[in-house]
Amino acid sequence: MSEATDKSYQPPAPVLAAGQSYTSITGKISDIVLTPRTPVGWGVAFLIAFLFFQVFLVALTYLLYEGVGLWGLNNPVSWGFAIIHFVWWIGIGHAGTLISAILLLLRQQWRNAINRFAEAMTIFAVICAAVFPVFHTGRPWLAIYWLLPYPNSMGVWPQFRSPLMWDVFAVSTYFSVSLVFWYLGLIPDLATLRDRARNRLVRICYGVLSLGWRNSAAHWHRYEMASLLLAGLSTPLVLSVHSIVSFDFSTSLLPGWHTTIFPPYFVAGAVFAGFAMVLTLAIPIRKIYGLELIITDRHLNNMAKVMLATGLIVAYGYFMEAFMAWYSASTWEQFMMKNRMTGPYGGYYWMLILCNVIVPQLLWSKRCRLSTTWLMIVSMFINVGMWLERFVIVVTSLHRDFLPSSWGMYSPTKWDWGLYLGTFGIFFTLFFLFIRVLPMIAIAEIRALVPESHKGK
Numbered sequence: 001m002s003e004a005t006d007k008s009y010q011p012p013a014p015v016l017a018a019g020q021s022y023t024s025i026t027g028k029i030s031d032i033v034l035t036p037r038t039p040v041g042w043g044v045a046f047l048i049a050f051l052f053f054q055v056f057l058v059a060l061t062y063l064l065y066e067g068v069g070l071w072g073l074n075n076p077v078s079w080g081f082a083i084i085h086f087v088w089w090i091g092i093g094h095a096g097t098l099i100s101a102i103l104l105l106l107r108q109q110w111r112n113a114i115n116r117f118a119e120a121m122t123i124f125a126v127i128c129a130a131v132f133p134v135f136h137t138g139r140p141w142l143a144i145y146w147l148l149p150y151p152n153s154m155g156v157w158p159q160f161r162s163p164l165m166w167d168v169f170a171v172s173t174y175f176s177v178s179l180v181f182w183y184l185g186l187i188p189d190l191a192t193l194r195d196r197a198r199n200r201l202v203r204i205c206y207g208v209l210s211l212g213w214r215n216s217a218a219h220w221h222r223y224e225m226a227s228l229l230l231a232g233l234s235t236p237l238v239l240s241v242h243s244i245v246s247f248d249f250s251t252s253l254l255p256g257w258h259t260t261i262f263p264p265y266f267v268a269g270a271v272f273a274g275f276a277m278v279l280t281l282a283i284p285i286r287k288i289y290g291l292e293l294i295i296t297d298r299h300l301n302n303m304a305k306v307m308l309a310t311g312l313i314v315a316y317g318y319f320m321e322a323f324m325a326w327y328s329a330s331t332w333e334q335f336m337m338k339n340r341m342t343g344p345y346g347g348y349y350w351m352l353i354l355c356n357v358i359v360p361q362l363l364w365s366k367r368c369r370l371s372t373t374w375l376m377i378v379s380m381f382i383n384v385g386m387w388l389e390r391f392v393i394v395v396t397s398l399h400r401d402f403l404p405s406s407w408g409m410y411s412p413t414k415w416d417w418g419l420y421l422g423t424f425g426i427f428f429t430l431f432f433l434f435i436r437v438l439p440m441i442a443i444a445e446i447r448a449l450v451p452e453s454h455k456g457k
Helices: 023-035 041-066 081-092 094-105 110-112 115-136 140-149 162-195 200-209 218-252 262-288 298-326 329-342 345-365 372-398 414-437 443-447
Strands: none
Touching: 023 162, 023 414, 023 443, 041 115, 041 414, 081 094, 081 115, 081 218, 081 262, 081 372, 081 414, 094 110, 094 115, 094 162, 094 218, 094 262, 110 298, 110 345, 115 162, 115 218, 115 262, 115 414, 140 345, 162 200, 162 443, 218 345, 262 298, 262 372, 298 329, 298 345, 298 372, 329 345, 329 372, 345 372
16 A cells, blocks of 8 residues: 555654744754853853863862872772773764764755754763873873874884774774864854854854855865765764774673674664763753754654664673673673672662663653653663663673682772763863854754755645
8 A cells, every 4th residue: 555545654754844944944043152142041051060070170180189099999990980981971972973974974864953963962072081091091191102103212112902002093083083074064054153143253253163165056065075075984983983992891801891792782882872862962952942843853753763773782782791691601701690680789780771771662652752751761761871881891890800809899989970070061061162152053954954844835
């Protein structure tokens, strides 16, 4: 039966709500930035984020003064919050690249309303992630040059076969390409703000940043070519970055880490966590700024479907970890899984299963996928669950190793928590500044959807 004759068939919700015009879209998005008065709500939220940023500065200053001994690290748990939060923040940044690059190559128009702040989220998350490995070295001003290859007469070089070494290359490349991709997409919109600004100083600032954009056919041709090239460069990074991060664990011989499922499992988990954070940011922004006609139910539905799909892959990864521990007949692997489920940290494991496996099954319901309240609840569960996943992988695999005489427990100190909560201050301080001074939605890309939204009228 064809769709035309099937009375039960319902066409998908529009990417852009009907009734929008070029003028209304440009005005709606640009006025958020160009409004002369900063909204009180924005000021309160920014102040809270900035206070957390001060917590970060205090924790970091004392860390540099005292050393990493103030963290809760011990033997055998020599990796603690630093590696947990490095992997967690890197994972959050994955959705931005997926939305920007892969969906652009696949010509998915629903990405247009969410790609800008997803890309910004990627950049800010990578900045937060970079804090932990840099200061985990102890005294970075003395040690960080050992991570970089440079001509020297001492015959001491970085170990290029180490996944830790490749982390430096992968993450720095990921950050550089994401930053260029983000700025390239901003150029036409910066020119729009330049032309609409009334304040001369503001007009000059946006004019400099827009690099002389004149909206000519030649400019658009070069812009589209550069976007496709950067999308092609970014797409392998979605797979490579978190695969290399997973090699930090899977190339070891430690039970619970030594497994080939980690690369795809980590990549799926990163996209899972990334889309949860995109929804966590998009739902309040959509409501506060009245953007329901631009960020429509179609966007929420599609993002929820991506979360459901990647969540099922993550659940499969949890099942395969347990299955391979049993199937391998390895005493060490079986003990590790038993300890993970029933040991001192067993509650964390089952909370992880609740957050990442059970709760996301609500997304099978279309009513849940279209409800901002339920989507927000599910997204927050996933954010917590993905943090618990990294905690369980790191701590439960380390705290009981091959020798019972060396067993120990890991307890993060207030300085561990201070540095972690402080990175939220970095993230949201940068994010609030972004939505105040730059267009958080791609004006030019949304304007391209106007003719499609008028079809059939």
